Amino acid sequence: MPQFPSPVDVLIRRVDPEVPLPTYAQPGDAGADLVTCETAELAPGERAVLPTGVSIALPDGYAAFVHPRSGLAARCGVALVNAPGTIDAGYRGEIKVIVVNLDPRETVRFERFDRIAQLVVQQVEKVRFHEVAELPGSARAAGGFGSTGGHAAVGGSTGGNRYASVVSEREGQ
Ligand SMILES: O=c1ccn([C@H]2C[C@H](O)[C@@H](COP(=O)(O)OP(=O)(O)OP(=O)(O)O)O2)c(=O)[nH]1
Numbered sequence: 001m002p003q004f005p006s007p008v009d010v011l012i013r014r015v016d017p018e019v020p021l022p023t024y025a026q027p028g029d030a031g032a033d034l035v036t037c038e039t040a041e042l043a044p045g046e047r048a049v050l051p052t053g054v055s056i057a058l059p060d061g062y063a064a065f066v067h068p069r070s071g072l073a074a075r076c077g078v079a080l081v082n083a084p085g086t087i088d089a090g091y092r093g094e095i096k097v098i099v100v101n102l103d104p105r106e107t108v109r110f111e112r113f114d115r116i117a118q119l120v121v122q123q124v125e126k127v128r129f130h131e132v133a134e135l136p137g138s139a140r141a142a143g144g145f146g147s148t149g150g151h152a153a154v155g156g157s158t159g160g161n162r163y164a165s166v167v168s169e170r171e172g173q
């Protein structure tokens with residue numbers, strides 16, 4: 001039988017006395033689902049900061065990350081503005097989720113205790129920065145932002161190394 005590693009203990013406080021605690025929907029899930037305590041209606045393009053009804057105290061050396069739910073993204077176009085949101089170990093306030101409705105047409109409605117995001121708890125390294133005049137060389141050097149090509153194409157092009165073109169360019173505007 002596979003053994004699950006033993007879970008890390010995290011203190012949690014209900015800010016809303018009725019809120020269900022975050023739960024992992026399936027064994028082995030990385031994220032525990034967070035709910036909204038408020039109903040909210042978001043028109044296309046609208047955003048909201050939704051309270052989850054919980055605050056936590058993470059052990060030093062850990063952080064929690066508020067990730068989007070793929071089902072909400074795929075079915076409703078709901079994203080997190082700051083994905084992933086960072087919950088610092090020292091933060092004792094209520095965890096909030098900054099949602100945005102990216103659907104161009106449909107209004108999205110959240111009911112109280114709908115699951116809106118998922119919390120992934122991870123160990124994080126603290127670094128000490130050492131200033132230098134020159135950094136050591138690397139194969140990538142300063143290349144980035146698409147320097148290796150291979151992006152998705154739009155408008156029926158199949159070119160492997162071309163970039164998606166913006167609509168105004170395609171229409172000659
Ligand atoms: O999605 C999020 C992101 C952040 N927070 C809380 C926990 C986090 O510890 C604190 C600060 O977050 P962050 O560092 O991302 O925000 P900031 O704009 O840098 O604010 P600050 O100056 O308070 O650090 O806000 C949330 O509740 N939800």
Ligand SMILES: [Mg+2]
Nearest residue numbers: 086087088091
């Ligand atoms: Mg900050």
